[in-house]
Amino acid sequence: MNRSVISLQNAFIYQREQLVLSDVNFSIKNGEFVYLIGRTGSGKSSLLQTLYADLWLEKGTGIVGGFELHALKRSQIPYLRRNIGIVFQDFQLLSDRNIDKNLRFYLKAMGLTDKNEMNERILEVLNLVNLPHILEKMPHQLSGGEQQRVGIARALLNKPDIILADEPTGNLDPEMSVDILKLFLDINKKSNTAVLMATHDFELIERYPHRTLYCDKGQLRDLSDSL
């Protein structure tokens, strides 16, 4: 199916009063893999934050996972986020509990209560990221690459249509970065999950080329339009 899972039209992205990106127009289709690039401070994170409603879309229209960002109510934010998996540069695992409890915490927040269902889902996502045997480990006992795999597993818990990844390889060495990118590509292909990945890593983009959106001078351009 070719429906859009993300679509922004005439959107203006703000950080408080500061206009970060003007008149943004793009859409991402179901199952697409797209890079988001741009210099530091060019607005990549702000754009992603707008897509998961950490920033309000104050001007223009936007639809993400079937939710209208321009008409979103605060009470709808958790439901919007159930359609999105979010992956961060710094992994954002809860440092005071093991991996099993980290993932369980999110499942409970999503409203799951059945223990068997939770166990199954946790094993399922850890298998998807090729880390089946780390339930009892604390985050600090894992390498950066492994922690990011757990971050991706957490993002997959709710079987999202869309993954938004903000510099997911930014804290990893080149070899681990390739592993993580391959994992995203694999998930994208196998489960048809759309991925929008912000990155500074041009080596990765050159080795694994995909459609690329570019934040520059307050504008968002689709580099494939100029090819």
Ligand SMILES: Nc1ncnc2c1ncn2[C@@H]1O[C@H](COP(=O)(O)OP(=O)(O)OP(=O)(O)O)[C@@H](O)[C@H]1O
């Ligand atoms: N929490 C915030 N409060 C106010 N301004 C912010 C905040 N976060 C970012 N900004 C500003 O918004 C602009 C865009 O920043 P943003 O973090 O979106 O860029 P980025 O492309 O993701 O940068 P990086 O590659 O360094 O992560 C910058 O001018 C930045 O200073």
